[in-house]
Amino acid sequence: MKIGFVGLGNMGAPMARNLLKAGHALQVFDVSAAAVQALAEAGAVPAASPKAAATAAECVITMLPAAAHVRSVLTGDDGVLAGVAQGVTIVDSSTIDPASVKAFAELAQRQRNAFVDAPVSGGTGGAVAGTLTFMVGGSTDAYEHVKPVLSAMGRNIVHCGDTGTGQVAKICNNLVLGVTMAGVAEGMALGEALGIDPKVLASIMNTSTGRCWSSDTYNPFPGVIDTAPSSRGYTGGFGTDLMLKDIGLATDAAKSVRQPVFVGALAQQLYQAMSTNGAGKLDFSAVIKLYRRDADEA
């Protein structure tokens, strides 16, 4: 399939490479000429603008940092909507707010194009390995149409419901993640302060009702899980600033529907405090440093 791809950052570049490997023809654009050049060397056709990338494409994929970038890439004078044909499916894999998704979908529909939100989980590792999870919001037809394309980049392609529900799934999951990590950090730090061996505490938690991904896979206490960022100085995982972005999208969406999110809003402040103190680039599990008095300062 001929695919336009816009956004070749840490996530987008390896995703685009996996599409090339699967035999798709790619027209790629990024604000970084070097990023475009690197993909061109891998077989993609470089495009001079989002518009050019979208021209004559059967499918357009965007992977961008925030809603403002998506808006600009889609609706700018040189944007995707200015170049795209009719009957095309536009897939946005960025993590953005559900309200923007609905606005973009409406613009696409006016052009007789489908718009699908398909944010991912799995991180840069999953992007490289092609094992991402895609949470897809859109009509069943649109979902079926893009599923083969997304399958070249991910392992689980989940249909979440109508337009916007892909983003809803992602931000609700990450709200829960932000809260459970803060809870595990408090529980582990409290246990340490009260004199229990952190490994013993984690082993009990992980076979009991406190069990969660934040404890059994990504435990914030150093040394408990060898493969977790906490065991390598909180580097190389899911950065605090990224968590802050996602949990901010969740509390904003909650505000838009007047839905209280007590512990979510508090967890957001904890990650904000980390970011303020210069720990924004550390893995978000470093939130435990707010609780451990003998830990080195973040």
Add this chain to the structure above:
Amino acid sequence: MKIGFVGLGNMGAPMARNLLKAGHALQVFDVSAAAVQALAEAGAVPAASPKAAATAAECVITMLPAAAHVRSVLTGDDGVLAGVAQGVTIVDSSTIDPASVKAFAELAQRQRNAFVDAPVSGGTGGAVAGTLTFMVGGSTDAYEHVKPVLSAMGRNIVHCGDTGTGQVAKICNNLVLGVTMAGVAEGMALGEALGIDPKVLASIMNTSTGRCWSSDTYNPFPGVIDTAPSSRGYTGGFGTDLMLKDIGLATDAAKSVRQPVFVGALAQQLYQAMSTNGAGKLDFSAVIKLYRRDADEA
């Protein structure tokens, strides 16, 4: 073994029955004569006081609502310490604060007796089935000594470390549990408000980073997990008032060591608000009612 057993409530009675089934000789006491009578019919020797239950016993087990009861049962004029021989291990399976455990252990040691804290998880179902988890705090010797006895009542007998660490494990786990449940409640209610099917949302969460016992086993949204209390009107699970007791022990212990527990303290207030509003007897997952506007009032 000849065992003194004090406290024959919802948990203690089935635990004592399992000891009888395993062939132990029991001397039992409870403030309820009916409870004592019921156990006597099952083969236990009724005792007129904690002291009488402890007399000539090789091991004494207490299973009581709170530290004040344990104190009174141990140190009263007719208490366990007034009747017990030397070289006996006293096992307290109540959930109480770690500081009280240490005080009781000291009193026992003065008498040349060992004291072990061994709070349980698994609820009344686990007590009846003999599948409880025991979190044991005490010396290795004491742990090895009581392990066979506890094995008649539970499946996992975990040595957590020195005296008090059994309670630390339990309250830290339940702190995390109280937080994760509140987080899942917020995430599920937010998803509902934003228009995603709750079953779809839960299925994504449960295979992603939001995965936790509160979501995959005990999901607070009605109908998501058939066997969860949420699917039967929030009855018959872990009562809100019990969660409130445990999370209160955790925040009190945190206060005693000046350890902040931000989200834990907030979750405590949420359960307190439920209790204030008359929902104290409902399963604690009913906390989701604080968030769902169309849910029937708690």
Add this chain to the structure above:
Amino acid sequence: MKIGFVGLGNMGAPMARNLLKAGHALQVFDVSAAAVQALAEAGAVPAASPKAAATAAECVITMLPAAAHVRSVLTGDDGVLAGVAQGVTIVDSSTIDPASVKAFAELAQRQRNAFVDAPVSGGTGGAVAGTLTFMVGGSTDAYEHVKPVLSAMGRNIVHCGDTGTGQVAKICNNLVLGVTMAGVAEGMALGEALGIDPKVLASIMNTSTGRCWSSDTYNPFPGVIDTAPSSRGYTGGFGTDLMLKDIGLATDAAKSVRQPVFVGALAQQLYQAMSTNGAGKLDFSAVIKLYRRDADEA
């Protein structure tokens, strides 16, 4: 002075009337023709658009619900910036985010016009009486220029600093207000539950370190302050949804500069919970209903 005035709602209409009373010539616009007609009867010249209201004006004042309205009124095809001359001062008295203020100021400057943010406190009562407080952000020149105009509508015209600082003053004040009200509500409800006469408690608080406007002027407990909304069924004061808007601006601004606002974010959730439960139109001091078990439901 010839003044263009856009936005004739509950606040804007009485403000415009006070300008007329002070002898200014007004060109007025509102999306409601009836609102324009009412002002025309009071002596203003009706305008067909923001552009028309701004044409030939020496000063333009906008008083609108949110930043999106200000943007549209200023930058639309029929907007203020399309009609205004050079050397004019545009005063926005809406409560909006400081970042939008800076963007609008830049647009105005490109036209060689000054832009001043001048949000108010004092409510509709103060708007009618002409006793508002204006918090003015802008250059000293611009402040001096508009001070006489604002003085026709308010009693205190405070220069807060550069562009945007008027909004900063307002949202920081209202953040503190939202927190103190929640705190007083908790303290008063706790006192009631513990058996002290609420009037006695308030009188102590108001002569002690708990003293605050939320306690001594606007106490949320019914009957403590006769003139407070709490003593008339929480009607006719500062609506919860308005507090929610202002505290939302504060937490959003905090997010934009990565500044934690722990208690502010929590207070926001409390007002959000009220709004969810249908109490959004009640005075914000009705937050105490979340705490009082025998109070009628909000």
Add this chain to the structure above:
Amino acid sequence: MKIGFVGLGNMGAPMARNLLKAGHALQVFDVSAAAVQALAEAGAVPAASPKAAATAAECVITMLPAAAHVRSVLTGDDGVLAGVAQGVTIVDSSTIDPASVKAFAELAQRQRNAFVDAPVSGGTGGAVAGTLTFMVGGSTDAYEHVKPVLSAMGRNIVHCGDTGTGQVAKICNNLVLGVTMAGVAEGMALGEALGIDPKVLASIMNTSTGRCWSSDTYNPFPGVIDTAPSSRGYTGGFGTDLMLKDIGLATDAAKSVRQPVFVGALAQQLYQAMSTNGAGKLDFSAVIKLYRRDADEA
């Protein structure tokens, strides 16, 4: 009047001196012999125990750190209740939990003595100057009886209601204080981060709805109020650990009556975080250091 006085610390010693100055005869006891000696030099009769201090006294006053000390001083073998005559009024000016007050009052009543709780506000400065506020819980008779005595030590002697309500008034006030200070700290720090002059912001707040003792008298931002601890390095005021004690009494009392205190519990965690980080001896307004990124570390 012949008065027994137990507890000669930072508060008790100057209070006792003021009683001496007013012409009362004092029998004094403290665990510190030096403290007793100092008072003896000022004219008091040294006593060897609380019992001795209470013997033949017409009124007994205790001023101690916590409920456990009061219990021991009252009920110990050498305690006040062992030495006191009948018809005496026992005044406890310590800040303790209302439930303990009721227990002590019952013990006193069995001896036909009255018990009055009379915690103070005003700090060591007020204790020296004799300008304390006494919040008195007890019968009207008991209040009238002790009022002249308390007037020698304080300026406002407020009758709060029945036994325990003095403590209720104090802890509810200090709950509100703890919350308002955290709120002001957030508002001031946010204003700073958004670029407004802190003095300007405070002056607006202090004439507007954010006005409170924590802002207009004790502003946490250095340099805003010359006489506030924030302007002298957060020394010499109301220590964080003392705030933590009082707000802990409030949240504990709330727990005992199942009353939610959302923002109060969160403020408690903030002060706990300060204490954890070694700032427990600083004035509690140093909580603003949690928010200001360029402030020197607490």
